[in-house]
Amino acid sequence: MQMSSIVKTTADILFPFILIYGFYIIIHGHLTPGGGFQGGAILASGVLLLLLAYRYSESTQIVRQVMMKTLESTGLLLFIIAALSAMVIGAGYFFNWLSPGGFIFGDIVTYGSTVANLNTGGLIPIMNLAVGIEVVGAISVILLALLSGIKEKI
Amino acid sequence: MKRKLSITITILMIGMLGVIVTGLTFGDPGDHPMDRYFIENSQQQSGANNVVTAVLFDYRGFDTLGEAAVLFTAALGATLLFRKRREE
Amino acid sequence: MIEQIPYLAVILIAGIGIATILLKKNLIKMIMGLAIIEGAANLFLIILGYREGGIAPIFTNAPGGEMVLPTVQAMTLTNIVIGFATTALLLAFAIIIYRKYGSVETNNIRRLRE
Secondary structure, eight states, rough: OOHHHHHHHHHHHHHHHHHHHHHHHHTTTTTSSSOOHHHHHHHHHHHHHHHHSSSSHHHHHHHHHHHHHHHHHHHHHHHHHHHHHHHTTTTTTTTTTTTTTTTTSOOOSSSSBBBBOOOTTTTHHHHHHHHHHHHHHHHHHHHHHHHHSSSSOO | HHHHHHHHHHHHHHHHHHHHHHTTSSOOOOOOHHHHHHHHHHHTOOSSSSSHHHHHIIISSSHHHHHHHHHHHHHHHHHHHTTTOOOO | GGGGGHHHHHHHHHHHHHHHHHOOOOOHHHHHHHHHHHHHHHHHHHHHOOOOOOOBBBOOOOOOBOEEEEEEHHHHHHHHHHHHHHHHHHHHHHHHHHHSSSSOOOSSGGGGGO
């Protein structure tokens, strides 16, 4: 059994907008409410929309299990490497060595209510991206495993 | 018999929670030296405007590492439960 | 007593969750009761950190005033993800039980006793 063509067309049109909204919430995690976990959950709901609109045999050709497993492992490895890179400089294990005056995300912030500047934050936007990629991979892997356990009778 | 026992246990637990709640005030948390330090110094030390993200990723990074490991283990367990058995 | 209404809401939701676990006989409904109890725990954590007349703990274009406590909100974020992982593994177990016994009612899953 499958959904009607209205549902399939709506899911096809809405999926890029959900992706853009999810990445906006992830990358502005240090300026507005949001961050890694919330943006990852929004991206996973976009993937779930694609899984619900098509049949099981068709949707697993768009959202493959190998790609989601690779995304999840890459996210966790990137998080651990970003945390270990502070030990090369010579400080402790989670030290924010990019914050006051680094080379990629280091502008100086004064105290008080300021205007939002994307170039600040140090190591925090990199860790937000890593956690966001890991959350969308883990939720998609769990959903695909649960769907394959319930065989649907065509 | 079982319904009466369940309703008795429910009312007992709600009563225990109610006794704890009457000692708390709402809207007046008192004196917190740790949160005062976080609000005053987190914008210069970590450079982020969002205090919750700075606490979650900079001052308390180990909790986030443990939570990422829990999510990874849950995905691993759900994949291992649904393998196909090869009849040989 | 009238200014402690948020705590009464927490107690009510926790009581509904406990009654659902004890009185229902379907496995899926018991798992939903556990999710309701986790929602009550998260609500209790956030209520503990409220300050009267406070603003959100964000410095971007912030109006003046005292901020609410930010540490408790970070703990609640971690707790939501852990609750999701627990519920996902419990539902996977429910699917395996349905495959072996043919139903999810706890009256029919009794073959371990013989």
